[in-house]
Amino acid sequence: MFENLKPQPADSILSLMKAFRDDPRTEKLDLGVGVYRDADGRTPVMRAVKAAERRLWEEQDTKSYTALGGDPAFAAAMGDLILGEGLATDRRSAIATPGGTGAVRQAIEFIRTARPEARIWVPDPTWPNHLSILAATGRDVAHYRYFDAETGGVDDAGMIADLSAVAKGDVVLLHACCHNPTGADPDAETWKRIAETLGERGAVPLLDIAYQGFGDGLDTDAAGVRLLVQTLPELLICASCSKNFGLYRERVGLLLTIARDADTARMAQATLEHLNRQAYSFPPDHGARLVTIILGDPALRADWQDELESMRTRMLDLRRQLAAELRRETNSERFDAVADHRGMFTRLRLSEDEIATLRERHGVYMVGDGRINIAGLDTRTVPILARAIASLGD
Numbered sequence: 196m197f198e199n200l201k202p203q204p205a206d207s208i209l210s211l212m213k214a215f216r217d218d219p220r221t222e223k224l225d226l227g228v229g230v231y232r233d234a235d236g237r238t239p240v241m242r243a244v245k246a247a248e249r250r251l252w253e254e255q256d257t258k259s260y261t262a263l264g265g266d267p268a269f270a271a272a273m274g275d276l277i278l279g280e281g282l283a284t285d286r287r288s289a290i291a292t293p294g295g296t297g298a299v300r301q302a303i304e305f306i307r308t309a310r311p312e313a314r315i316w317v318p319d320p321t322w323p324n325h326l327s328i329l330a331a332t333g334r335d336v337a338h339y340r341y342f343d344a345e346t347g348g349v350d351d352a353g354m355i356a357d358l359s360a361v362a363k364g365d366v367v368l369l370h371a372c373c374h375n376p377t378g379a380d381p382d383a384e385t386w387k388r389i390a391e392t393l394g395e396r397g398a399v400p401l402l403d404i405a406y407q408g409f410g411d412g413l414d415t416d417a418a419g420v421r422l423l424v425q426t427l428p429e430l431l432i433c434a435s436c437s438k439n440f441g442l443y444r445e446r447v448g449l450l451l452t453i454a455r456d457a458d459t460a461r462m463a464q465a466t467l468e469h470l471n472r473q474a475y476s477f478p479p480d481h482g483a484r485l486v487t488i489i490l491g492d493p494a495l496r497a498d499w500q501d502e503l504e505s506m507r508t509r510m511l512d513l514r515r516q517l518a519a520e521l522r523r524e525t526n527s528e529r530f531d532a533v534a535d536h537r538g539m540f541t542r543l544r545l546s547e548d549e550i551a552t553l554r555e556r557h558g559v560y561m562v563g564d565g566r567i568n569i570a571g572l573d574t575r576t577v578p579i580l581a582r583a584i585a586s587l588g589d
């Protein structure tokens with residue numbers, strides 16, 4: 196049997212991490228992998244997470260199984276964090292999943308169960324693992340226009356035109372905020388038009404919210420999701436606690452569905468739990484429980500929000516600094532959109548050759564499509580990067 200195995204396609208980001216590690220230069224810059232870093236280049240355990248772990252260690256008296264959907268208190272707390280308290284509470288169903296990736300996988304399985312023929316529309320570009328999961332599950336995939344390479348912003352007109360052509364019952368995957376890989380997000384007006392268009396077409400949104408709190412703040416980052424929940428009868432929402440709680444390796448995620456009424460929501464809950472049962476029975480609990488403790492304790496929650504806010508503003512300051520340095524060094528407006536982007540990523544308008552030159556000549560590692568992780572920079576390295584990019588024209 197094993198002789199039939201073939202090499203799997205290399206994950207471009209993980210290959211880049213390895214190439215960076217193997218590079219002997221000391222003045223190298225890793226802007227590849229999507230992990231937050233502080234000014235010292237560390238990905239720290241957040242203060243509130245440490246405190247919640249201490250409390251859990253002292254107070255937890257059993258490691259027995261939870262429920263198939265995970266602890267209902269986690270689903271309730273996360274549901275409120277994403278939607279705000281009181282929105283569509285009787286239409287919600289949810290399961291805890293291993294990370295946001297697990298939520299995406301289970302969302303696709305949910306669609307496969309409920310409407311296997313649904314075509315799934317994804318933005319061009321999107322997080323490569325969306326495409327990989329859709330291919331692995333044999334889904335019918337189509338792409339809608341999203342990024343305007345000329346302006347570095349969202350191609351609003353192209354996006355709405357493409358979404359106007361989706362069939363009734365199709366699923367439309369949307370990044371709720373901090374689009375990965377481009378950093379370009381729809382503005383409030385475009386979210387309204389998305390809601391109207393999906394409503395007219397009878398399409399179901401699949402929202403991926405992996406960076407809530409990294410863009411413009413916890414509530415603003417969820418505004419698009421909340422608008423769609425207020426407007427549309429059915430939605431799927433995949434959330435990750437990897438970035439905003441720094442719980443990457445603990446694998447904390449949530450798949451939240453919104454049904455048209457409470458009866459259908461009960462059916463959705465049973466289906467979701469069945470999907471967990473088939474995949475791994477019970478979802479991981481440790482990280483989810485830390486999130487529940489933090490969100491349920493006013494002091495821990497305030498401390499978590501403070502720390503998250505300092506991460507967000509650090510990235511925003513770096514983006515503004517980078518846009519300004521690039522403008523100065525290149526004497527052009529080519530990179531101005533960097534300041535308008537949000538979250539951890541920005542797609543720079545660079546050719547493949549330029550990206551290769553940056554790696555070879557300057558030890559700057561970025562993903563092949565020009566995506567950089569802003570958190571991989573600091574106030575010292577921003578000017579170095581800007582000068583390296585400007586020198587490409589020499």
Ligand code: PMP
Binds near residue numbers: 296
């Ligand atoms: N969706 C998007 C758009 C992402 O960027 C990520 C993380 N890279 C995820 C989902 C899932 O993250 P995780 O499984 O680590 O929680």
